[in-house]
Amino acid sequence: MGRRYWNINLEEMMEAGVHFGHGTNKWNPRMAPYISAKRKGIHITNLTITARFLSEACDLVFDAASRGKKFLIVGTKKKAADLVASAAIRARCHYVNKKRLGGMLTNxxxxxxxxxxxxxxxxxxxxxxxxxxxxxxxxxxxxxxxxxxxxxxxIKYMTGLPDIVIIVDQQEEYTVLRECSILGIPTICLIDTNCDPDLADISIPANDDAIASIRLILTKLVSAICEGRSSYIKNG
The missing domain is CATH 1.10.287.610 (Helix hairpin bin)
Known part of the structure; x- marks a missing residue:
């Protein structure tokens, strides 16, 4: 159930601009292993690594969904808000796409x-x-x-804490990432070149500013969740 299964290909990722990072002056040195080049003053992420982590994340959510686990998708910045809602609704996940109320999970x-x-x-x-x-x-x-x-x-149908949280922008959603780590809830996080790759359980290096890039990553994750869910229903 590797990359071919999730249909993750580098060409599609390039078209969506997944590889474009931030300006070289706005980077986190911890992202160095995931950056392959500098172009016109911006960092370019290594898409082979992105594909590997995305595929790992798809495996994880597929397995979790096939065991009936509950997901929460969080992305509150303007560009991500609609994508987060439609992806979550498609995969019957809970979601937060407006400014979060602090302590939503810890309290x-x-x-x-x-x-x-x-x-x-x-x-x-x-x-x-x-x-x-x-x-x-x-x-x-x-x-x-x-x-x-x-x-x-x-989150109106949420009756308890989620089993896995998917986060679209690490900088923007830092508080939810902290709450998850306090509670021991596994996280999958989209990280741009200005982020810290060590904060989430699975970090997917990708452009978190372009709508096409966010949509592509969410679409892959959500497809894996839907597949997992249908095998859960079959075997349930």
């Missing part, structure tokens, strides 16, 4: 309380209870609901 009890409030409000709205309230109160509850929807919409 799971608080998160659960918020989720319960969110579910209650949604039920009340569906049952038409808002319509029976004074205008001002109804407007306030609607505002609350849309705020909760933005922050918690992607």
């Amino acid at each position: 799971w009890y608080t998160t659960e309380t918020r989720l319960q409030k969110f579910r209650d409000l949604r039920t009340e709205q569906k049952m038409g209870k808002f319509n029976r309230l004074p205008k001002g109160d109804a407007a306030m509850l609607k505002r609350n609901l849309s705020t909760l929807q933005a922050y918690l919409g992607g």
Whole structure:
């Protein structure tokens, strides 16, 4: 079940600009082993290494999905937000694509309380209870609901901590990476040339600024999750 199986090819990655890193002045020296060249003042990542780690990550999520494990995908920067939501929905994963509430995982009890409030409000709205309230109160509850929807919409069916967390941008999502390491939750992280490759369990060196690059990496991971899930259902 190696690279050929996940259909990871270097040409496709080059077309998506996966190899373009940051400017050479904005790099983390720990990324040196993953960088193959400098071009016009930017670092170029070694796509053979990227392919190997991506394929390893696909194996990991496939195995986990085939055992019924739960995934959370996190990516809150503008470029990644829509991609994260659509990838997660396709693979029935939980997701966070708006600014995270700090301590979302480490203070799971608080998160659960918020989720319960969110579910209650949604039920009340569906049952038409808002319509029976004074205008001002109804407007306030609607505002609350849309705020909760933005922050918690992607995790509304989450009943416990995830088994694996996939992170789109290490710099942006540093707090979630820290929470996962405190809780011992395995992480798969997209890392650009300005990141620290030692922070996640599997780091995939890739351009985390280009939409095409983020989409390609997420698509491969999500396909592996979907395949794993279907074998879980067959054998379940």
